[in-house]
Amino acid sequence: MKLFLFFILIINTAMPSVIAQQKNAQTNSNSKVEQELIELTRILNEAFAKRDVKTLNSILSEDYVNYFGKQGLSKAWLLEGVLSTDFYSYTQQVNLVRLYGDTAVLYSTASIKIKHKQPDSHVVTGEVNSMDVWVKKNGRWRCVATMTEDIKPETTPAKYSLVVYFNEGVSENQINDFVQEKFFLPKDDKGFSFQKGIYTYSRVTPVQNHQAVAIKISDESERGNIKARIKASPFVYKVLENVNPNEVKTVEK
Secondary structure, three states, rough: OHHHHHHHHHHHHHHHHHHHHHHHHHHHHHHHHHHHHHHHHHHHHHHHOOOHHHHHHEEEEEEEEEEEEEEEHHHHHHHHHHHHHHEEEEEEEEEEEEEEEEEEEEEEEEEEOOOOOOOOOOOEEEEEEEEEEEEEOOOEEEEEEEEEEEOOOOOOOOEEEEEEOOOOOHHHHHHHHHHHHHHHHEEEOOOOOOOEEEEEEEEEEEEEEEEEEEEEEOOOHHHHHHHHHHHHOOOOEEEEEEOOOOHHHOOOO
């Protein structure tokens, strides 16, 4: 009996450590996959900019579709369009990565400047929000779908309720975890939704090597609670209130 109780004690003592090790291993694995997808996104953007059809063809799946508004564009149409267009620049900022086994969803903002090859064509610029769906096929990740939406310019300065600047050196994964924990409710069968009092979130321009995110508050009675959650994070350097992040030039404690 004593021997049986001894083994039970050993198991109960060891199990939390084993579970913690498994959780850490899973976190590290997810982090590597997220970095791989962010790097693939960079390569994809570079291929668009260089009109590198070979690289685009290898990363985009055969059944790839790009939805802009209500219009669905096939892979063939997109590649043909790339050849008829000079891409002056295509820069994409990945704001959030979510993994679901062999499927991943990347939420981003992108700035585009393009010009068609015709002599009388003009330069077109714009900013979009995008959602890219990646699937791991035969051991490698390929992009299967993209949905983009124009970011409409605001007629008044884009002031945010809270702009959060992070400590220098904070990683993309840490920022993603911060955003998920502080701004969103746990995922349910309806997907993700904002925590009480928040109605929009955006990545904004870094200042003095401090990466930044911004939110708008829908319920002012929740401002204090939201600020307290944000400031409790060790990643946060400074929080500004009711400012246009484009007008912030320096951030000092």
